[in-house]
Amino acid sequence: MNKVINKVLFNVTILLFAFLVALILGSVILLIAGVNPLFAYKAMIINPIFSVYGLSEAVVRAIPLMLVGIGISIAFRSKMINIGAEGQLQLGAVAGGAMALAFAGAPKIILIPLTLLAGFMAGGLWGGIAGWLKAKLSVNEVLSTVMLNYIAFQIYLYLIRGPLIDPAELAYGTGVPQTQRMPDSALFDRLILGQRIHSGIFVAILIAILVYYLLWKTSFGFRLRAVGEEPKAAKYAGIKVNKYLVLAMILSGGLAGIAGSVEVIGVHHRVLEGLSANYGFTGIVVALFGSLHPIGVIPASFFFGLLLIGAEMMQRAVDIPSAIVISIQGLVILSVVSSNIILRNPAYRKKFEKLIFNKKLLFWR
């Protein structure tokens, strides 16, 4: 147990250091933009903590980020760089929405799982395509998932403009591209009156625990991780590498798809344009910040949920564009992947342990 604690402590320290480096580099951008970095960071990270609205909205964003982040962790663990979560999420949203509308009369206990399943299948199909292309035809998955993102977005728009558009929009001639309101029996309950935080958070945490169990306590998960760690050794050990690549991508896309349907029945209650606020990309940052571990992704998603709503509140309050948070996320990715040179080196960990344990910096020992 002690060993686990040491490892987690080491990882967290390095990650926080990497985040600090990203913030320092980000302040260069803020200075170019003519913004005081300390002011901006306080507005982004500290301010949302002090209001119910800020905290509730942070969780609202953490829910899809958690699901997408877990999915991306699965893909990255098998060395599939899935950056198609954005498209997988959108297709999951539209499939889930269509399912909820089609079986509007069903009771909640059936309709919600059915909706999530539809989201999983649509996202899983989209991820699976990229997995299959990689396994069979050696198509670079980064490129294929990017292209599939653009294609998914057009399918999504076509569906909510055409076949799935709210009949009321057509009747009034307004033509806003969105579906009908979801039936009440498909909706997640709101947890606080007047705020958008919803019970989807429990589903997301439950899935995180299930995926942890799947990846670390079953032979399926062991094989999936082995494929990513050492593909040649996995192959010699008789693991069907290609099969696991495709399965990892199906799971990864499926979770992004669930995130999409959760957004529909938890937040927007319709399928509408602009449903995904780049969650597919922020999910990559969340996955990396969570050390590609389903349990690590939970705090990471809350953290970045806070950052996203903080950036939005900052834009509304002082008109600093919230897009700045995208560049900070980019910097976080760069500093976290760079910190691997420290994380993967056992010598550094030894030094770190010596530093905190031998010098009795930890007062509880």
Add this chain to the structure above:
Amino acid sequence: MTMASYFQIITNMLAVAVALSAPYIFAAIGEMFSQKSGVLNLGVEGIMMLGAFTAFYFSWAYDNILLGIVMAMVVGILMGLLMAIVSITLKADQGISGIGVYMLGWGIASTLFRLFIGGVQSISGLQDLQIPILGQIPYLGKILFQHNIMVYLALLLVPASWYILYKTPWGLKVRAVGTTPRAADTMGINVIKTRYQCVIIGSMLAGLGGAFLSVAQANMFANDLIAGRGFIAIALVYFGRWEPLGVLKGALLFSLANAFQRWFQISGISFPYEITVVFPYVLIIVVLAFSYKKFSEPTALTVPYDREFKG
């Protein structure tokens, strides 16, 4: 329709295709240098966005397109330096670090766009050169000799990069560090330095490609101006089998398909709009699926070089 009007349509389409191919050529030839040296730079899209924004901003604010283009190249160099530090010196996973560069460029470009420009603005942009005599050749003149100067620059880049890669000592070094870095190191070639040079040149060209889109094609900047062209350029490197001529062929074919799609959209033939928009992206997936041959890939691609490794 008469025969002549068919010729007219085809001529126009080919002329559009040549112009459309320029940003792909810049970005893809740049990416080819990077990959030839063993570094997969997936951040091209973000660098193009930042290059497009920078070129537009300086052209708009200072009324100087040349300044804009130069600044886009400078920004490309800086982004390349960052990518090189992260993926060569710090040996980060190139698949992921490129996405960081992508998001960084995307975020900076859209933040500064909103702050400094605010909304839709347009500039007059680079004008087409009217080349005497050659430009007057029927059909061919329209296709090849009535473009702006950056199109010619892009077309010249192809033989130039071929010459550099295959006929100069530096080109030999680039190919050596991308295939057998250890042997190259033993021969006294500085692997790290050569890779840095290639990644930085590649990013500079990506910045130039972005600049082309904003100051020589659209004459404006918008957040969705690049629309995946950076990733498509990377795909064209695979399609072109890491050869300048192959990249040119890919860029021209792809642009021709695009020009056809544009013509199709305005031709009045009723067809779902979404399918025509999706067409180029589907085409790229198909191209990737059928063009991949492992043997032509630089063997050390994505493998960071570590002198200490004892394996």
